[in-house]
Amino acid sequence: MATFFDTHAHLDYPDYASDFAEVIARAHAAGISKIISIGTSLDSSERAIRLAEKFPAIYAAVGWHPSDAMKAPSDLRPALREMCKHPKVVAIGEIGLDYHRLPSMSGTQGGASVPASRLVSSLAPPIQSADDARYKQKQADIFQQQLEVAAEAGLNCVIHQRDAFDDTLAQLKPFAGKVRGVFHCFGENTGRMKQVLDIGSLVSFTGIVTFKNGQNVRDTVAATPLDKFMLETDCPYLAPVPYRGKRCEPAYVKEISETVAQVKNCSLEELSAATCKTAHEFFPKLAA
Numbered sequence: 001m002a003t004f005f006d007t008h009a010h011l012d013y014p015d016y017a018s019d020f021a022e023v024i025a026r027a028h029a030a031g032i033s034k035i036i037s038i039g040t041s042l043d044s045s046e047r048a049i050r051l052a053e054k055f056p057a058i059y060a061a062v063g064w065h066p067s068d069a070m071k072a073p074s075d076l077r078p079a080l081r082e083m084c085k086h087p088k089v090v091a092i093g094e095i096g097l098d099y100h101r102l103p104s105m106s107g108t109q110g111g112a113s114v115p116a117s118r119l120v121s122s123l124a125p126p127i128q129s130a131d132d133a134r135y136k137q138k139q140a141d142i143f144q145q146q147l148e149v150a151a152e153a154g155l156n157c158v159i160h161q162r163d164a165f166d167d168t169l170a171q172l173k174p175f176a177g178k179v180r181g182v183f184h185c186f187g188e189n190t191g192r193m194k195q196v197l198d199i200g201s202l203v204s205f206t207g208i209v210t211f212k213n214g215q216n217v218r219d220t221v222a223a224t225p226l227d228k229f230m231l232e233t234d235c236p237y238l239a240p241v242p243y244r245g246k247r248c249e250p251a252y253v254k255e256i257s258e259t260v261a262q263v264k265n266c267s268l269e270e271l272s273a274a275t276c277k278t279a280h281e282f283f284p285k286l287a288a
């Protein structure tokens, strides 16, 4: 059986509290031999490390997610530097920029509710509230801190970006040669995929490749060289067909790999060899 890695899973989420051992057993039975549990806060990162200590197949990435930027301490670096020393911490992540829900759109982040900028005529200049600016600045600050820790520690980064591609790339670019990023849950077009590869970074694909409306992602998969991407579930989100809408789990990398092999017109064995080799190069602390 071809083996694969789940390079992006949120195993510390409460979704798995009731049947964790079975989730891991099903992953092994499906040929998913290594799983990276991704941190989204310091607490979540600590939980990922505890899971990695308990289960040989689990590794941890430590970091603070941009969507929760306002809750982050002013300096994340000391805590992350300590965590990076752990032998099973293989990356900093997930980190990046996310402009999908700005305070001015939801009225829930950072205080006073303001009119949604999307309601304003598209000819008018975009309204950017002070809250939006503060939120984006805080995201950029913690992204920068975490890139610095990655550079010091010699680790690569798991990058989350949503509606913020250009800014994310611009902030990562000065680290090229020191830190590489994997743009996780990649859903951008081929041109943007090439921009990511141009700075030495990688992409990874989720169950969206199996969705009926995922043709744009399949087109990008088709154009991505076999040695420049990895596979992930982003579980508990984004369960592939035929589990779409249900809780996702690492075992479902199997379904993702089958679709990706079809799109790449290669065998599962070739896909396994390429994606596992890429993961070992990108995450050097993953055991052979």
Ligand SMILES: [Zn+2]
Binding pocket: 008, 010, 038, 094, 234
């Ligand atoms: Zn994630």
